[in-house]
Amino acid sequence: MPDPVLTIARGGITIRAVQADYLNRISVVVWITTLTLAASVLLALPGQGTTFELGERALALPVGASAAFPVILALMAGLGTEAVVQAHSLAGQGRLRFTLRYWALPVAVTLIATVVLPAAPTISYRAAGLVGFALILSGVQAALFYSLDPQATGYRRARAILNLTAYATALLLFLLVPESWNSLARSIVLGSVTFLLAAELLRGTQSGPGMVVMYGAIVAVVIGEVAALLPYTGLSWLSSGLLLLLLFYVLVGVAWQGLLRRLNQRVVLEFVAIAVVGSALILLFAA
Secondary structure, eight states: OOOOOEEEETTTEEEEOOOHHHHHHHHHHHHHHHHHHHHHHHHHOOOOOEEEEEETEEEEESSSSSHHHHHHHHHHHHHHHHHHTTSSSSHHHOOOOOGGGGGHHHHHHHHHHEEEEEGEEEHHHHHHHHHHHHHHHHHHHHHHTTTTTTSTHHHHHHHHHHHHHHHHHHHHHHHHHHTTTHHHHHHHHHHHHHHHHHHHHTTTOOOHHHHEEEEEEHHHHHHHHHHHHHHGGGHHHHHHHHHHHHHHHHHHHHHHHHTTOOOOHHHHHHHHHHHHHHHHHHHHHHO
16 A cells, blocks of 8 residues: 655665655645634634624624634634545545545644633733644644555554544543533533544544444533533532543443444443542542
């Protein structure tokens, strides 16, 4: 299977010719998404009902720009990911189907950034956050490219980077989405982003997209329902966030084993033990 890095041997000397097209595409999507995110974070955006004069007519915004920007940014990240995916040789051969599934992690990372960065206390923190976002999105896009072909060199490293980023994003999601939000809105946001993260993690099983979507949806529904109940338990924000992360890890782990047809009594007992011990430790030390 062709490797993104082409190796050519001439006269005993190996020349590595790097396919730069996907790197150029990553650069473009990261710059555009980061600059758009900066505009939404650093500038005062018009709110719902703001009126603009267009000649003799007045146009009132049906929703606030701050509410529309996350959707715009998510779409930009997804379309940019599509461009990166299409640069792969497998896409050129028509062997990559249902490419929407590859949007999951870049969109999730972008959505989390729209929640986290506006809450930063100063401009300096926001600027640093934007730089961090650009670096993370670049790494995710590059790792995603190398994960498209399980037989390619660097697949395992790319898969590890994607998994680590997904769990780190989940931790930020569970800790930083405010409990002060409306319960329904919070559950929808947590469930939606959780679905994206679970879908990316379960993609690593190389199962069919339909099964990945089904298991990802189950994980998202459970997380959303538990998140709606946690504010009424009196637990601290740290305990609640860590419990959601533990639940997410256990659910994804069970779904992973199920997709690989390895789910048996021993595996279930192992995850139950992880859940019980982990919950006890969180409640004991993070209360």
